[in-house]
Amino acid sequence: MERLNDVDEYVDVWTRTMLEIWREKIERLNVVYTGHLHQSFQSSINATVQGTTVSMRFAYYGIYQALGVGKGYTHGNGGDLKILDPEYRQKHRYDKRRKVGPGAGGYLTSGKPRKSRDWYSKKLYMSLRAIVEDLARICADNASSILCTGLSDIRSTLR
Numbered sequence: 552m553e554r555l556n557d558v559d560e561y562v563d564v565w566t567r568t569m570l571e572i573w574r575e576k577i578e579r580l581n582v583v584y585t586g587h588l589h590q591s592f593q594s595s596i597n598a599t600v601q602g603t604t605v606s607m608r609f610a611y612y613g614i615y616q617a618l619g620v621g622k623g624y625t626h627g628n629g630g631d632l633k634i635l636d637p638e639y640r641q642k643h644r645y646d647k648r649r650k651v652g653p654g655a656g657g658y659l660t661s662g663k664p665r666k667s668r669d670w671y672s673k674k675l676y677m678s679l680r681a682i683v684e685d686l687a688r689i690c691a692d693n694a695s696s697i698l699c700t701g702l703s704d705i706r707s708t709l710r
Contacts, residue, residue, distance in 0.1 A: 558689055559598060565682050566594045566605050569675070573609070576670040577616075588613045609671075619667030635664050 570592045583589050591610035596603060615621045633639045640646040648662045 558603070558686060559596075561682075561685060561689060562596055562603055562605060565678070566596060566607065569678055570594055570607065572674050572678070573671055576674060577613075577668075580668040580670050582613070582616045582668055582670060588616065613671070617667060617669045617671055619665045621665065640664070 573592060574589055577583055577589055588610050591608070591613070593608045595606045597606070598604075634645065637646070645664075646662050648659045651660055
């Protein structure tokens with residue numbers, strides 16, 4: 552990305568780039584069966600006197616894909632996931648390819664246990680660290696420019 556010095560422009564470019572990175576990541580991880588998650592990305596930037604807020608939204612379903620959970624995985628089970636036990640999977644025929652979806656007319660599962668396909672958290676964390684550093688640089692550059700201009704004006708007035 553080209554070095555930007557305007558905070559508003561930087562935040563706008565960063566947000567668009569982040570959404571594009573997420574789209575590419577879900578394509579590489581093959582989380583695009585229906586395309587719903589891919590099409591659900593939205594962002595908004597709200598700048599006020601107190602600061603700028605960046606909101607990025609996507610289908611809630613994307614969190615389940617990233618964590619490798621969904622039907623059969625319950626909150627608070629202490630990590631004992633019966634659905635991952637080979638005997639349980641065989642008994643309930645989860646180890647075989649089968650139709651799922653509306654009226655079992657949807658798609659075929661792989662028959663393998665779910666795996667996490669983290670498409671957002673690592674990229675988001677790394678990008679947040681980068682934007683913090685870049686915004687600090689931009690603000691420092693702007694502040695030093697203001698100070699230098701002010702000192703130059705004072706110096707020329709005193710001569």
